[in-house]
Amino acid sequence: MSLPVPALRFDVDAVVLDIEGTTSATGFVVDVLYPYSRARFAALLCERSGDPEVARAVAQVRELTGDPHADPAAVVKTLNAWLDDDRKATPLKTLQGLIWSEGFARGDLVSHFYDDVVPALRSWHATGLRLYVYSSGSVAAQRAWFSSTPEGDLLPLVSGLHDTENAGPKQEPESYRRIAESAGLPPGRLLFLSDRPGELDAARAAGWHTVGIRRPGEPFHQQGVGDHAEAGTFDEISISTTGSST
Known part of the structure; x- marks a missing residue:
């Protein structure tokens, strides 16, 4: 049986990941x-x-x-x-x-990731794509989250961690401009994945590509992702870096 062809294709240098509702279940956090x-x-x-x-x-x-x-x-x-x-x-x-x-x-805690996430992250990283995290959870929490997973330490896959302290509020375009500047990339070379429409709006206003992740059972699933491209899993997203200037 052939695998489904990804419906969404992007040519970017980096993907920036939200955590709750995107890579991982909000229910686990709560x-x-x-x-x-x-x-x-x-x-x-x-x-x-x-x-x-x-x-x-x-x-x-x-x-x-x-x-x-x-x-x-x-x-x-x-x-x-x-x-x-x-x-x-x-x-x-x-x-x-x-x-x-x-x-x-x-060892009291082990983080949660949806089944489609880790294979996608490893595949993207292997192609030379840079991966960043931008979450309302602190950098310390992000570091612990990615280093203590059921599939081992995923921190080596990640190029940088951003929170509301070092980047700013997640619904303000200026926060995304700071992250792009920190990464040394033009806004149009970044893709943001999140389940929250307000965050996606802010990233797009800063010139980024966006995909809204809609997973059944998540708080924002019913609301939808507005007029942003939409995916139910990371498998639906195909990324290349052919247009990279670096």
């Missing part, structure tokens, strides 16, 4: 990772209060809440409220990333 971090916020703030990254995140929580004297209990309460609202607040993502990194390192 049902496994969120409770794991919620149970450990208080201990993290107590045991690592002198850690510069923890201290900076706590200061950001205080700034965002307008309470410069918030004690650890108040900070934890805010983090849990943001978690309930699935708010993409940078200090929340920073602290979650630290907790998840420890969990992955201990």
